[in-house]
Amino acid sequence: MSGVLARPEIQPKTPLAKRIREVRRALGDPDRSEFAERLAISANSVSRYERGEQEPSYPVFNAYSSVLGINLHWLLTGNGAMFQGGDIKVADTTLAHVRKVVYNIAYSVAGKDLRRSKPETFAEEFLDLFDYLMTLDERDQQSAEKVVEFGAERLKRASDQGDR
Numbered sequence: 001m002s003g004v005l006a007r008p009e010i011q012p013k014t015p016l017a018k019r020i021r022e023v024r025r026a027l028g029d030p031d032r033s034e035f036a037e038r039l040a041i042s043a044n045s046v047s048r049y050e051r052g053e054q055e056p057s058y059p060v061f062n063a064y065s066s067v068l069g070i071n072l073h074w075l076l077t078g079n080g081a082m083f084q085g086g087d088i089k090v091a092d093t094t095l096a097h098v099r100k101v102v103y104n105i106a107y108s109v110a111g112k113d114l115r116r117s118k119p120e121t122f123a124e125e126f127l128d129l130f131d132y133l134m135t136l137d138e139r140d141q142q143s144a145e146k147v148v149e150f151g152a153e154r155l156k157r158a159s160d161q162g163d164r
Contacts, residue, residue: 010051017052019075019082023068024050026082039063 012018024035024046033043041060048054056064064070065084074080 012050013052015078016055016076017050019078020056021050023064023070023075023082027068038067 012021024030024032027035032046036043036046039046039060040063045054045056045060049056049060061072061075064075065072069084071080071082071084074082
């Protein structure tokens with residue numbers, strides 16, 4: 001046993017500080033410096049926000065929303081779901097909502113891989129595959145394989161046209 005004891009955590013002074021601390025816990029309680037790096041702020045700033053000694057600026061609130069997916073209404077008021085979209089009911093979701101989510105996922109994936117074409121082009125192609133999957137009567141492993149075959153055939157045709 002090492003004999004090193006962790007210092008007890010200082011309790012947040014404000015409801016906002018308590019919610020800010022809840023965010024880090026909900027994300028797996030990463031090390032403060034690692035968490036701060038994701039937000040492009042200092043670890044000391046995270047400490048001050050979590051203790052309630054200082055309130056985040058607009059850019060920091062924006063980072064909580066855009067980088068971490070935190071619902072700013074919840075962060076500021078405590079009302080609603082912690083994460084964006086967390087209070088959307090499945091029954092209220094339309095195919096248009098699903099397509100938007102699929103597009104955004106594909107766009108963000110493509111944006112991280114510089115070897116691909118433009119993110120919007122990749123996202124549109126990905127959405128075409130999704131639309132094709134939705135036309136299939138049964139959506140199981142074989143359906144997924146059909147979608148992959150469909151996508152591969154489209155790439156082959158595009159490649160053949162580019163060779164001309």
